[in-house]
Amino acid sequence: MRSPPLLALALATSFGLTACGVDPASTTAADAGAVAAPAAETGAFPATIEHKFGSTEVTSAPKRVVTVGLTEQDALLALGVVPVGVTRWFGEAEGAIFPWATDALAAAGGELPEVLDSTNGIEVEKVAALDPDLIIAINSGMTEQEYALLSKVAPTVASADEVDYTSSWQDITELVGTAVGKPAEAEQLIDDVEGQLEAAAAEHPEFEDAQAAVVTPYEGLFVYGEEDSRGQMLDELGFEFPGALVDPETDAFGWSLSAERTSDLADLDAVVWLDYEAADAGMKKLFESTPAHRQGRWFDISDANGGAYYVAQSMVTPLSIPYVLERYVPQLAAAVDGDPKTEVQVVKD
Structure with missing residues (x-):
């Protein structure tokens, strides 16, 4: 029987990381040219983000963001930040950027990101090879072992919720906004989308x-x-x-x-x-x-x-x-x- 959509989030993935760590210096960074960091809001950095595995400090606007979760790339694009790497969970779309996100990608003037695979867990070595300065893993089911490995590569943001895959889209957007130095813009984005949901509910x-x-x-x-x-x-x-x-x-x-x-x-x-x-x-x-x-x-x-x-x-x-x-x-x-x-x-x- 086919597994349900995204049931792989918690049931169909088997995280098979090796016991050894990842040495970023031993990997080859993807050459994507110079990436300009989008302007951060005044006073946004340093930012300390609390999550289930502790806390992560981001000291400046990231230039090379990699997402290993299901949905975080959309929050980034909505805030004008183009990730250099994303992770495909299911569905087919070039660069794992689906139709509802293509306009945001074009508006941000970015190239399609490199796509990682989630079939056997987080591809830690490939993440490291992209030379990230921020890794976002909120909606990923990341284990503590994976967090320890990824944190050696770059500041890594995990879920603030103890139970995997229960973070609301609002919480994910807020965490992403804080991590990239755009907390106020993230709040405005949340308000705008919540307004659309409220309008739909009011009409029905x-x-x-x-x-x-x-x-x-x-x-x-x-x-x-x-x-x-x-x-x-x-x-x-x-x-x-x-x-x-x-x-x-x-x-x-x-x-x-x-x-x-x-x-x-x-x-x-x-x-x-x-x-x-x-x-x-x-x-x-x-x-x-x-x-x-x-x-x-x-x-x-x-x-x-x-x-x-x-x-x-x-x-x-x-x-x-x-x-x-x-x-x-x-x-x-x-x-x-x-x-x-x-x-x-x-x-x-």
Whole structure:
């Protein structure tokens, strides 16, 4: 069975770092020419950033930033900083820069970054070869061992949250802004995007307190929790997370319930499936017997249909959110309108 989108964040990656450290002096830096550091805000440096592994001090505006997490490159680009290296987690896009971020890349006048791979964990030696002066690893699931290795290469910013992959897009943007000397600009960016979410919620009062969840087939029924970015977006649009799906035994970003629990989706006002076609026949039969299915209170976002939208729905960033809202809000509105005849439009882009 296929793993759910970005479940690799916590389940499908196996960090296999060698026990030895990385000597930056023994690596060859990527020759990307002179990189001018974007102007920092007055008084932004030195900046001390607290995170789960301690604290990191950044003394001046970085010129060569490498990201090893899923979403941090978007926050950088939104702030006018072009990373020299990014990490591909899933999806296909040149330079791992997706459609919602290409305008920001062009506006910053930067070249496409070198792309690292996340399949076997953080590629520490390749990170070092890019000669970074800042490494951002907030949304990466980085281990303490990896942090120790990367910190020998350059100042490294980890997640401020103890549980991996639960940092909100706001917190990620704020940490990135502090690290590159643009904390006020980051706050303004957050305010602007939150305004778009608030406007969408205001235009759809029917979302208020309606119950909705994002789920996918993985080891039964996998539920993205309230602390996951997908669950957070539903919350910001006014939806309520269904208590029936809560797993009190975990504080992770999501959890698997038995396939039989698919019937717990029966009374939700909106069920957002990621890759419904990956469900087995038994799970589909259970779901298709529920009022939620019969009354059209659901829709599927799949890689086959959605393309970039499928990726964007999981990569929740200040750049992807406007892109998602344009597509997601009409789908949610059609799902919760109470009319079984209303078809939810399939997004294909």
